[in-house]
Amino acid sequence: MDEFELIDRYFVRSPPAEAHGVMLGVGDDAAVLEVPAGFDLVAAVDTLVEGRHFLSSTPSRSVGHRALAVNLSDMAAMGAEPKWATLALTLPAVDAAWLDGFSSGFHALAAEHGVCLVGGDTTRGPLTVSVQILGLVPRGGALRRGGGRPGDLLVVSGTLGDAGGGLELARSGPPADAATAKLIERFDFPTPRVQLGLAARAAASAAMDISDGLVGDLPKLARASGVGAHVSIERLPISAPLQEKFNAARARDLALAAGDDYELLLCVPPVKLQQLQASAERLNLTLTVIGELSAESRIRWTFHGEHFAPQVTGYNHFG
């Protein structure tokens, strides 16, 4: 199987779908896409490197899923509807079983979100996966990091720390109990909060996805918005499986510093909270108020009212 057969077999799906705005898909020098009038284009790229973003034991179906999921999460954070993706895949060798899993994980999540794979590049080298995602948002309607205002509530979706806990447990081999399996599943198959992001356009003043951990990511949002923040650490949503497998202090550190849950961090004016809660309920998703933005220029962390200094830091590739 050579490079071009590989692309045909694993990555060319149905013919270019004009209904999805794909005028020309995989197989030419570039894809041609139709952006409807009244929409802005939203573009992001995220890379997964073997040994850094996933273990060599991580199933390839998970790698395919996650490569797209982390990009869909960026669309969610912008309130954008994901439409098209390109895939730059660097492989040490052609391994049919690996590619079967990878492409099925990728295509299943793409189908779930109506995303078309429209192009890519397949090269030989150390295992690296870059996905670039393109989405649409009504003109001027993108959620930015910089829109937060003092008094806005800080809201997170779902629970924090699960994926970080799962990664730690996965290093010890296959799961031996249900809680472990659940946490590893959260690492291997994160759920990008795309529908919540769309709903948040009408309610949130700012948003980002928590990809590098709350302690690392919240300061970026606060800086972009020119505000400070206060977080009540005891409010962080910790799942039952995480509580079961880790002691309270370690679970809290994972919730603060691990990023791979791909939950959303939203700034919500108090009058808009109920509306957003209602949207989240329809999506079977819990939202938790963990604090609020302030006019100070720093992040204040408290634990049951007492000053708290996180002993962990967010993910940083060259930190």
Next chain:
Amino acid sequence: MDEFELIDRYFVRSPPAEAHGVMLGVGDDAAVLEVPAGFDLVAAVDTLVEGRHFLSSTPSRSVGHRALAVNLSDMAAMGAEPKWATLALTLPAVDAAWLDGFSSGFHALAAEHGVCLVGGDTTRGPLTVSVQILGLVPRGGALRRGGGRPGDLLVVSGTLGDAGGGLELARSGPPADAATAKLIERFDFPTPRVQLGLAARAAASAAMDISDGLVGDLPKLARASGVGAHVSIERLPISAPLQEKFNAARARDLALAAGDDYELLLCVPPVKLQQLQASAERLNLTLTVIGELSAESRIRWTFHGEHFAPQVTGYNHFG
């Protein structure tokens, strides 16, 4: 210098330029871009891997230049005007001198073509560079591989084989003469034929860039167009430096099989040739007719009228 300082220092340039359609650039979860009415969006991605697409001795300014150039070449092949790029950069470590060269090579070519870097991802791992390029073409006006018709002339820009010769010579160390320096320069700093691609929209029926070598790429174009082709190998444009450094047979093989020149392969109805030649002259670029498309279903290669079977193949990562 950590990941975020690195991005600020090397990759954030002028503030987001609304004049360039950038509503939100580097620094949020995604970029927000404005696609004007009446245009299609054109998207491509290309990856360079150390040791495969460039030598570890290749200057980093060249790596930065080439990572963008190979993508600009895809825009040229579509007749699209390049507008925005994202960069997924995987680095083994932070090396300030390497990054200075890389970013200056990238930004210089971006500025030349009015391309804005609007996003990216910087990760740690084996040196790999993926650039995704976004461009615009008037609605329905993209040049495709599939538009060629029997009787169209096969036309190539510039000269072929120089970059392949340059790569071979670069393996032996720094250039000792002007011809060698010229060939290595063609490998290190290829010139994407963006302006020619724009001009070709009005004249060519099909186009692609020669990135994997003529013997590998022409069959792809012929297949997409549902036609055959005849190439007169003695017409292949071979530069004086290539003739100086390689014997005739080797120069011919490089012109047939080496891809890194990033010249355009165009299908041109005979009545449109003069118009395209005039455009190329204004760009100081030579065009050479090397053959024509046919109604057969195969590619016929001749050398001074005699049947010729190329003993070389195009580049294939897993061939």
